[in-house]
Amino acid sequence: MSTPDHTPGAKSPPILSLHDVWVEYGDKIVLEKVELDFEAGSFVSIVGPSGAGKSSLLRVILGQEVPTRGRILLDGEPLAPECGPDRGVVFQRYSVFPHLTALGNVVFGLECVKAPLLARLFGSARKAAEAQAADMLAAVGLGDALHLYPAQMSGGMQQRLAIAQALIKRPRILLLDEPFGALDPGIRADMHALITQLWRDYALTIIMVTHDIREAFGLGTRVLALDKRRHDPHAPHRFGATAVYDLALRKAAPGAVDEPAAQPANIAQRASA
Amino acid sequence: MRWVNRQVRRSDAVLLGAVPIVLLLLVYLFLAVSRHAANPFDKILPLPQGMVTGMVPLLFQPDQLSGQYVFWADTLASLERLGLGLAIATATSLVVGLVLGVLPPVRATIGPLVTGIAVIPPIALLPILFIALGLGETAKVALIVIGITPVMVRDIAAYVGSLPREQIVKAQTLGAGSWQIMLRVALPQALPRLIHALRLALGPAWVFLISAEAIASDIGLGYRIFLVRRYLSMDVIIPYVAWIALLAIVMDVALAQLSKRAFPWAHGASH
Numbered sequence: 001m002s003t004p005d006h007t008p009g010a011k012s013p014p015i016l017s018l019h020d021v022w023v024e025y026g027d028k029i030v031l032e033k034v035e036l037d038f039e040a041g042s043f044v045s046i047v048g049p050s051g052a053g054k055s056s057l058l059r060v061i062l063g064q065e066v067p068t069r070g071r072i073l074l075d076g077e078p079l080a081p082e083c084g085p086d087r088g089v090v091f092q093r094y095s096v097f098p099h100l101t102a103l104g105n106v107v108f109g110l111e112c113v114k115a116p117l118l119a120r121l122f123g124s125a126r127k128a129a130e131a132q133a134a135d136m137l138a139a140v141g142l143g144d145a146l147h148l149y150p151a152q153m154s155g156g157m158q159q160r161l162a163i164a165q166a167l168i169k170r171p172r173i174l175l176l177d178e179p180f181g182a183l184d185p186g187i188r189a190d191m192h193a194l195i196t197q198l199w200r201d202y203a204l205t206i207i208m209v210t211h212d213i214r215e216a217f218g219l220g221t222r223v224l225a226l227d228k229r230r231h232d233p234h235a236p237h238r239f240g241a242t243a244v245y246d247l248a249l250r251k252a253a254p255g256a257v258d259e260p261a262a263q264p265a266n267i268a269q270r271a272s273a
Numbered sequence: 274m275r276w277v278n279r280q281v282r283r284s285d286a287v288l289l290g291a292v293p294i295v296l297l298l299l300v301y302l303f304l305a306v307s308r309h310a311a312n313p314f315d316k317i318l319p320l321p322q323g324m325v326t327g328m329v330p331l332l333f334q335p336d337q338l339s340g341q342y343v344f345w346a347d348t349l350a351s352l353e354r355l356g357l358g359l360a361i362a363t364a365t366s367l368v369v370g371l372v373l374g375v376l377p378p379v380r381a382t383i384g385p386l387v388t389g390i391a392v393i394p395p396i397a398l399l400p401i402l403f404i405a406l407g408l409g410e411t412a413k414v415a416l417i418v419i420g421i422t423p424v425m426v427r428d429i430a431a432y433v434g435s436l437p438r439e440q441i442v443k444a445q446t447l448g449a450g451s452w453q454i455m456l457r458v459a460l461p462q463a464l465p466r467l468i469h470a471l472r473l474a475l476g477p478a479w480v481f482l483i484s485a486e487a488i489a490s491d492i493g494l495g496y497r498i499f500l501v502r503r504y505l506s507m508d509v510i511i512p513y514v515a516w517i518a519l520l521a522i523v524m525d526v527a528l529a530q531l532s533k534r535a536f537p538w539a540h541g542a543s544h
Contacts (some may be wrong), residue, residue, distance in 0.1 A: 062446070081532070083446050084448075085448040087446055087447050089443060091439045091443070092439075093439070096443075097443075097458060098538055099462050101463075108444075108447055108457060109447035109448060111457075112444075113445055113448045118456070119452075119453075120457075149538040150538075162443075165444065165447065166443075
């Protein structure tokens with residue numbers, strides 16, 4: 001069920017593919033027969049009504065949940081059944097560590113891989129990691145907030161921090177679970193500009209779950225709508241959701257500078273905000 | 274204005290808080306004076322000067338038998354037992370609570386045991402402790418440890434277990450393993466909670482200390498209170514109880530301050 005793709009890399013194998021994925025809780029079926037391929041460099045929005053399994057799908061891709069049936073391949077390799085640094089994530093809330101400053105939150109990702117025993121770096125290694133983290137924070141617009149704790153930040157700043165934290169690991173795929181759902185509209189527009197910018201600058205592959213249809217079409221190169229194909233009024237839980245619409249939008253690949261056609265005009269232009 | 278909306282200014286709060294304490298002191302004084310009017314040798318409700326006369330030898334004169342200043346020796350002995358018990362209990366509950374909260378297999382293995390120990394009334398174990406460990410310091414410290422550790426362990430474990438799942442997932446996507454999550458995500462966030470649990474455990478810890486000292490000891494605040502009780506020496510008992518209360522308050526305030534200083538991120542946005 002691969003989608004026709006307009007990006008230059010359309011011939012390359014998909015970065016992530018789901019084959020016949022089912023998610024069941026007891027006799028309740030949440031996802032059924034999900035067949036999806038994700039191209040490298042795409043920005044996929046997932047929409048759908050509440051309870052249609054959007055977040056379940058994201059958790060399965062993230063490795064937080066193991067599908068009842070089916071195979072998931074990342075770069076052609078079967079996915080390990082737990083979370084790992086190849087898939088970054090930003091949740092709607094609780095994505096950052098409250099006990100670390102902005103800098104500490106971002107450095108943490110570098111410390112984990114380099115210091116397996118103490119998960120802390122010292123001396124010149126620490127200086128280098130902090131410099132790298134500070135650059136990342138500057139890229140998301142938190143250059144002046146390095147030493148603030150999350151509790152001292154606004155919701156938008158916390159989400160910027162969560163994005164910086166995820167990107168420092170250079171994940172193969174960035175997963176966003178309603179990342180801007182709790183932000184007010186003005187801040188949300190700023191965040192749209194930021195994520196579009198980062199998607200291009202870092203050539204990211206992004207999968208975003210959202211409630212907001214405008215956001216889904218505005219940001220994505222491809223929109224997936226999850227819903228149930230079949231409905232049994234006597235046992236509504238016995239049929240799961242799957243991708244009922246799979247729309248590829250005409251839009252420039254990351255790195256391209258021309259204005260994408262399907263994108264609402266206001267979003268990319270607010271990149272300076 | 275509704276009472277739920279009435280805010281009290283800080284200066285007024287100090288005043289209001291002092292009122293019941295002063296009233297209670299006045300009631301005591303009134304009762305003591307009226308008893309002494311009827312019987313100048315009354316021992317049940319001593320007057321302040323009676324307490325002073327009772328306490329001065331304990332405070333400032335060495336005991337003829339042991340050569341010690343009794344009040345200070347008692348205080349030192351009790352604080353040693355209490356401090357040792359609290360330290361062991363705190364360290365144990367941090368380590369056990371952390372692994373219980375973070376690692377599901379450990380929780381499944383020793384969770385029931387901890388729950389089982391927690392429901393045993395510690396005082397019921399006191400005879401076992403005295404038989405097994407003798408009548409020395411070990412048994413008293415052990416009673417404090419056994420008395421407060423299970424509650425603290427369960428509190429820390431529950432708190433760590435209730436850290437948002439998102440944080441644990443996020444840490445893994447940043448490359449952290451179980452050990453690193455425990456060390457860098459769970460441990461720092463458990464510390465303010467540990468201090469909170471310790472503050473709540475101070476009360477029970479004093480109870481177990483005084484109980485152990487009352488039953489088998491030759492020195493200590495609890496021992497002294499139960500010793501002089503035989504002579505109806507309320508002039509010593511009441512100052513000792515007030516002293517215990519003061520020590521407990523100082524400890525509580527010190528811990529609260531420590532938590533605010535050391536973990537500003539855990540105490541709201543204004544830091």
